[in-house]
Amino acid sequence: MSALNQRIDRALSQRQHQGLERKIGCVEGGNSRQLSQANREYINFSNNDYLGLASDKQLTQAWQQGLERFGNGSGASPLVTGFCTAHQALEETLCQWLGFERAVLFCSGFSANQALLFTLLEKHDLLLQDKLNHASLLEAGVLSPATMRRFGHNDVEHLKQLLKPNALVVTEGVFSMDGDLAPLADISLATQPHSWLAVDDAHGIGVLGKEGAGSCAQAGIKPDILIVTFGKAFGLSGAAIMCSKPVGDFLTQFARHHVYSTAMPPAQAYALHTAALMIQQQDWRREKLLELSHYYDQQLANVAGYRYTPTAIKPFIIGDADSAVQCAAKLKQKGLWVSAIRPPTVAKGGARLRVTITAAHNQQDILLLTEQLKRIGKESD
Incomplete structure (x- = not known):
């Protein structure tokens, strides 16, 4: 057996022994309120489709229209022939909406x-x-090639201790496992005027701020660079780096992921343009999401494991990895699909059920879930 085979076998055995083995499960309808597996239906509390756009008929129709107009794929990288009017319209809409000069498109966040x-x-x-x-x-x-230092989570004072002129500070707007918000106003103030701030707003864009402009808009700041992804609230996939014209031109020249990757299909860009308009215009989606989040919080107040968050990401803390998997299995028995998140995705001792609420849910869905989480909380007391 070669050294590579031995290394692979050793790593897989160790992961399995630790109870941290990951498995891919084939499901139908994972992008909607309900999914099915092995002919059984579940209410889906594990996707990031916060606004319910992933299976929205209007958005489906837009993608179909894009396919009719532009064909199936882009056929080349953006700097060859892969960039067309659909991509241009998407970039222009993003810039107008979010207040940046350039939007550089990518196929993933x-x-x-x-x-x-x-x-x-x-x-x-x-x-x-x-x-x-x-x-x-x-x-x-x-x-x-840079020197990287990590500051304590949302710890602005620690950040200030590490800051030097011309540093690049990077934070998420909404943290995907804890559902909490970065103190963006304080971080922005700390970095100005001698350093840059970049914010990855994957879980904030579309959900927070006026017209869904994201966590930076809600905090009243404009970072030097904003990364928005389309696989969450947009209901599709891909991403864009929002920036100034010089930075955008620099990325166009030197960003290998952009220069040497086939451009996203123009039909997808066309659908994303529609999604961006829907997000801005359909405030009812954010209003419903907020109402359901408040209802969830009310139902679980003072329950062991519950943790309040100001977002649609609701971690329910279990602690032990095996116990988290067992709790997820119990919920599946009740027709509720909630993912168990374990190390190394979260810290040791921080295994959890990661609940995500979407505008596609209803109050009865939330009630069914919270009743079962109450039982889990009582068992862990």
């Missing part, structure tokens, strides 16, 4: 984050990241 840090940073630069930033950001920071 992961690639956008990596492209940003790999392209901007050089050997003697200082990169400061919140310790709970997404893996795409932290990995890119480690692999970049």
